[in-house]
Amino acid sequence: MTLRTELRQFIVENFLLSRDESLLGDADSLTAQGILDSTGALELVAHLQERYGVTVQDEELHPDNLDSIDKIAAFIERKRG
Amino acid sequence: MTLDWSVLDIDADAEVERISAQLRESVARTLRRRGVVVAISGGVDSGVCAALAVRAFGPQRVLTLILPEHESSPDSTTRARSLAAHLGIQPVEQDIGPTLEAIGCYRWRDDAARSVVPGYGPGWRMKIVVAGGTTGRINHFRLIAHSPQGEVHESRLGLQEYLQIVAATSFKQRIRKTVEYFHADRRNYAVIGTPNRLEYDQGFFVKNGDGAADIKPIAHLYKSQVYALAQFLRLPAEVATALPTTDTYSLPQGQDEFYFALPYRQMDLALWALNHRIAPEPLAEVLGLSAEAARHVYDDIRAKRRATQYLHRHAMLVSPVSEIEPA
Numbered sequence: 001m002t003l004r005t006e007l008r009q010f011i012v013e014n015f016l017l018s019r020d021e022s023l024l025g026d027a028d029s030l031t032a033q034g035i036l037d038s039t040g041a042l043e044l045v046a047h048l049q050e051r052y053g054v055t056v057q058d059e060e061l062h063p064d065n066l067d068s069i070d071k072i073a074a075f076i077e078r079k080r081g
Numbered sequence: 082m083t084l085d086w087s088v089l090d091i092d093a094d095a096e097v098e099r100i101s102a103q104l105r106e107s108v109a110r111t112l113r114r115r116g117v118v119v120a121i122s123g124g125v126d127s128g129v130c131a132a133l134a135v136r137a138f139g140p141q142r143v144l145t146l147i148l149p150e151h152e153s154s155p156d157s158t159t160r161a162r163s164l165a166a167h168l169g170i171q172p173v174e175q176d177i178g179p180t181l182e183a184i185g186c187y188r189w190r191d192d193a194a195r196s197v198v199p200g201y202g203p204g205w206r207m208k209i210v211v212a213g214g215t216t217g218r219i220n221h222f223r224l225i226a227h228s229p230q231g232e233v234h235e236s237r238l239g240l241q242e243y244l245q246i247v248a249a250t251s252f253k254q255r256i257r258k259t260v261e262y263f264h265a266d267r268r269n270y271a272v273i274g275t276p277n278r279l280e281y282d283q284g285f286f287v288k289n290g291d292g293a294a295d296i297k298p299i300a301h302l303y304k305s306q307v308y309a310l311a312q313f314l315r316l317p318a319e320v321a322t323a324l325p326t327t328d329t330y331s332l333p334q335g336q337d338e339f340y341f342a343l344p345y346r347q348m349d350l351a352l353w354a355l356n357h358r359i360a361p362e363p364l365a366e367v368l369g370l371s372a373e374a375a376r377h378v379y380d381d382i383r384a385k386r387r388a389t390q391y392l393h394r395h396a397m398l399v400s401p402v403s404e405i406e407p408a
Contacts, residue, residue, distance in 0.1 A: 037387060041220075042221065062218045
């Protein structure tokens with residue numbers, strides 16, 4: 001399974017309580033759609049740290065890293081670099 | 082359009098008359114109660130609400146409550162007492178500390194704190210601060226803990242710990258509201274909620290805690306306008322100039338540390354400017370910020386509105402029951 005597919009599954013299941021992966025495109029803004037707020041961001045970060053073994057620093061808690069599947073995937077790939 | 086501080090000026094006399102008249106009308110005609118309960122914290126918002134209630138109903142029909150617990154500041158109680166004396170009303174005082182202890186408020190909270198700061202326990206003090214919003218980052222929360230020996234620990238809170246600390250701490254607001262409704266019910270009174278516009282708009286309240294009330298007389302007023310009413314109503318100086326604190330955590334905590342991106346006066350102007358579709362640049366100029374920082378403040382206000390919509394919602398129904406919709 002690709003990283004983007006995994007991320008989509010996690011977000012659709014945990015934030016939209018659904019299994020319909022067509023609900024979310026790779027470039028869709030999670031904050032603009034109301035999917036991700038500050039509590040949601042904490043939940044997402046906890047998941048990324050546990051699932052992908054990365055450590056997310058305070059200054060990385062930024063929409064540029066977390067606001068879409070594309071951005072999260074790029075962020076994880078950079079961190080694992 | 083230019084922007085300056087005068088947009089927050091208010092005709093205090095007219096506003097006091099308007100609110101008092103509306104309080105009488107709403108309580109008597111819509112809520113059909115015989116008076117009001119106001120819990121007073123010693124702060125300016127509840128102080129102004131209590132004074133407005135006395136104006137509207139007279140001291141005989143206003144019951145004030147002072148509800149301290151183990152960690153609220155003794156100064157708050159002293160200020161609340163002097164306010165009640167000033168208004169000519171006898172407050173009911175009830176220490177809710179034993180209730181909070183019995184229900185597990187402190188224990189659940191300390192368990193969560195201990196998982197972030199090993200050794201956290203009796204004699205330690207703590208608070209939560211918010212970080213991120215003014216710099217364009219996503220808001221997150223940090224725990225600051227002081228050991229009895231004065232060592233300071235600071236850590237970012239993970240999701241579970243953050244949620245549990247907030248949930249446990251919210252017992253304070255919810256137990257207070259339970260006591261308020263007890264007294265309201267036994268006297269057939271309505272309960273006054275005391276949020277100002279910043280708190281109401283930005284969801285700075287506990288659902289079914291301090292967010293619960295029958296009427297909220299100052300929810301439309303910016304915080305600096307509440308201070309203006311406090312002056313006009315001649316509240317005791319220590320109440321009329323009280324700085325906004327949460328008085329909820331065991332370390333002193335300003336509201337702007339915990340929740341708002343800026344101190345209240347600047348938040349007032351930012352919220353006013355956003356509400357009146359002012360571009361970030363004029364706001365930045367008045368506040369001495371960069372235009373980028375002003376944009377981040379706007380974004381933060383919008384983000385908090387979205388995140389706290391749920392707090393304003395009544396229970397959702399699957400189908401409307403139109404027969405009992407409020408008039």
